[in-house]
Amino acid sequence: IVTKKDSAESNTNYAQGGIACVMASDDSFEAHVKDTLIAGDGLCNESVVRTIISAGPDEISELERTGVKFTEQDAYGAGYDLGKEGGHSHRRVLHAGDITGREIERALLNRVRASSNITILEHCIVIDLVTTGWLGLSEPNQCVGGYFLNQTTGGISAVRAPYTILAAGGGGKVYLYTSNPDIATGDGFSLAWRAGVPIKNMEFIQFHPTCLYHPDAKSFLISEAVRGEGAELVNAKGERFMKQYDSRGSLAPRDVVARAIDREMKVAGSPCVYLDIR
Incomplete structure (x- = not known):
């Protein structure tokens, strides 16, 4: 394994929210597939969507066998503290506190380092x-x-x-x-x-809607889980605006929310919008 910095330095290491997977008794693969196809605006490969979603529970079990420890709670009948994020109709996001990516990477790197046939070349x-x-x-x-x-x-x-x-x-x-x-x-x-490998779908760049805005400091991600637990996006006047763009409000898919925030800022001439978590 060749990596350009420390082995833990990656986007995964900064991921907070969690992994969407059908675990609760009131959820289903069909509901997750439907949510995904809607969020994908008809551009998803449905067979791939179904394959990934149906494999989810087994992959979660595999991560747990590797040493990943997801936050537990029995409130949703699945043994996990399931969160809800944009585009999802049910609570199905497993997480490890607010450092899910780091926890997954920790377990996987420990497994790699314990394997004598794998060499990591850093920097x-x-x-x-x-x-x-x-x-x-x-x-x-x-x-x-x-x-x-x-x-x-x-x-x-x-x-x-x-x-x-x-x-x-x-x-x-x-x-x-x-x-x-x-x-x-x-x-x-x-x-x-x-090397001559075909490249496709380069237009699909995902913009996460929310990060800390500070004119003099480097921004950092504000997890979608904050909106999943009830935070609302408001403009400089304190007005909620997402219902104007999508019936799902602040829990609309990321592309919808990102475009709405961009428009609100441009129309008002504001440098940012706000998350109201009161």
Whole structure:
């Protein structure tokens, strides 16, 4: 495993809210599928949606066997403290306090470090993938590894591999305002494209609607779980505005909420809107 900073530094490490999964007795796979297809505005691949949602409970069990500890509570009949987030009709978001991503990453990294056949190379930036086409071979083009810069030593090394997986995260840092960490610079997209891998759906960039606004400080994410527990978005006059845009109000899907906030700010000339959690 080659990673450009510390092994724990990733978007996952900053994720707060949790994982949506059907766990409660009053919920169902069909309800979760319906919510997902509606939130996807008809652009989802339904077979993929159904596969992922139906596999959810087993994957949660696998994470627990790995050592992830989700917050427990019996109020919803599932043994978990289930939250509700935008676009969901039921409480189905499992979480570990407000550091869900960090808890999942902790357990997975512990498993990796306990595996003698896995080596982690930190502070290494992949320069490019090595393909048979790049090597000038006549056989069908395929990836045979990659080479990278070790930022600690300044040396360049290569890894030969029969299989190469790019799990490099997104490119949030191409935007001036983002809650993504500094490493989210889209490296995986460019590596894949240069190697000849087809790239698709690049227009689907998700904007999380809420983060702390401060003119002099770096912003940070405010979890969607805050709205799930009743917080309402209000403008500078203290007026709730989300019902004007969607019947689900402040718990509409993220793209709807983000566009509404953007419009409210532009119309009023305000630098921000507010979350009322009273």
